[in-house]
Amino acid sequence: MQMIALKEYGVPEHQIFSDKMSGASQKRPGLRAAIRAAQGSDVEFIVWKLDRLGRTVRGIIDTMQGFQDCQLHLVSLTERFDMASPMGNAMFHIMAAMAQMERDLIRERTRAGLKAARERGDAHGRPQAMTPERAGQAELMVLAGAGAGQILPVLQAMDGPKIGRSRVYQWVREYRVELALALETETGNA
Secondary structure (H helix, E strand, C coil): CHHHHHHHHCCCHHHCCCCCCCCCCCCCHHHHHHHHHCCCCCEEEEECCHHHCCCCHHHHHHHHHHHHHCCEEEEECCCCCCCCCHHHHHHHHHHHHHHHHHHHHHHHHHHHHHHHHHHHCCCCCCCCCCCHHHHHHHHHHHHCCCCHHHHHHHHHHCCCCCCCHHHHHHHHHHHHHHHHHHHHHHHHHC
16 A cells, blocks of 8 residues: 555655564664665655654654755655645654554553453464474484484474474574583583
8 A cells, every 4th residue: 555655656666665674663774775765955755654754753753853964855645744834843743743652552452462362371472383293303303413404394394383494493503502501411410
């Protein structure tokens, strides 16, 4: 929806930048790349909605200060305000406060939902990829001398949630450390 709105406004596809991370983070590579690409005098910086710049009042205001320093003119397709006027500036601050309130409400609802799930005894969060069955199989394979690259396809073929390469390599590394510590303890006690 956001991409369509930007294209309909006339933004070329190669000048559309995005991030797949929280808007609360100001260290977003897509936002930084967009700001670098828009450097120049009298350039419009188009966003679908003001909260795409950040989710905290401080973050949005800092970003806007950077826009003013670089002489970028912000256009928000959803809120439609002009930062050059006193009314537009006031609307900007109101919308920044609303973006932070929205983020705070999402955080509050999420915490309440997690608390209710814990109280009911429901599982929450991502399912553990390294199930007890997979851990048992991986343990046998490590003890037989197999490496993580050999273990990965065997665990991926087993029933359970999707398991990725990094998780298997991490588990093998941690298991080998535990094994080494256990051997040191045994030889130290012997």
